[in-house]
Amino acid sequence: MAKKLAGKMKLQIPAGKANPSPPVGPALGQRGINIMEFCKAFNAKTQEMEPGAPCPTVITYYQDKSFTMDIKTPPASYYLKKAAGLKPVGKRNRPRGAEKPGRETIATVTVAQVREIAEAKMKDLSANDVEAAMKIILGSASSMGIEVKG
């Protein structure tokens, strides 16, 4: 079919838990996109993931109100928080890092955990191999005040 792009949006949606409340309802509703069909498809696609894990999702919609979605892996900060045993804070369930990154350590994770995170996020990182992906995760850890040991 003659897909004619109308717009793109990126929403952070908890895995398996898309529903018509904000941001999904207003964001899609204001563009006339079928909210329930979106929620059904999103929840089906994320049913194997950890329920509630925040998934950045790029929604591309077309002039006839059809749409596609590209569901990314949760942010590195989410995985690091989990590995470090930090509690989620903020409206987007993201962890707050250190107030003074580089000068304050709020938690620690192991190299093995960093490798696991790198492997989980490989498909969304611009990295050629796991080692390169680990460097990106290490950068995120550092900016959050999470020390890597082992």
Place this chain on the structure above:
Amino acid sequence: MATYTAFTKLNDKTRAEALGEALEEMEVEPTGVGVFEIEDGSGLWEVGGYFLEQPDDIELALLAAAFQAQPFVVSEVPDEDWVDKVRRELTPVVAGRFFVYGSHDADKIPEGSEPLLIEAAMAFGTGHHGTTQGCLEALDRLAGEGFVGQNVADIGCGTAVLAMGAARIFPNPAIASDIDQVAVEVAEANVRANDMEGRVVCVEAAGFGHDDLHARGPYDLVFANILKQPLIDLAPDMASHLAPGGYAILSGILTRQADEVVEVYASQGIAQVRRDVIGDWVTLTLRKSGGA
């Protein structure tokens, strides 16, 4: 619960996308960010964020200035039943004898129409676009003139709405193909939802590139609602798969592109019979030379 949006406009896609990324890093984090092309020919892009608490005006003003965008307009999102609002907007589409509707309008099917249940979801072809509507109207017109399709293919089928329309009014099953696996899955689901299993066969293929499509040809009616360049690329294959005297209904063509497509198909012995315009989009009804 009050939620907020902050929207601005600017005239460059790259800057719009960069601003969208910058919005994500705001102190009051947005729960969503959107970058939208404004469809009024102005060339403007709209960038907005959705917030669960009121965003900071100064931060927004700095972002707008940094990306040469208009000042942000912050609004409280009305507490609305968004599901119901969308359903009210996704109204049924009438195209000739065909009535394309979502399940929420199942009680509105007019007597004597050919109903096609299509949810606006993950495949193009909901009926809410001039190209789909144009193809359905062209099909309705051909059938009204006495044409009875014996062997129909829908290339780039999306929801398979066109194949299902043909299978509803013609005696034999139709075949539908799409290059996109998700679209094929949606098409198969639509076939089931319309109780048309066995009446429409769906395959994943680029153009006519599938054994089933080769085996079933030649066709006396082929739909191809794709875009100009894929249609032009498809022309030789169309000529070889279309029976003498067979029809091709083509869409996905902007008005300014139609002459070029007609010319290419004419060079393959497939000549224009009719040209219909809905909005900016043209639907061509073409016929291959030969036959009765």
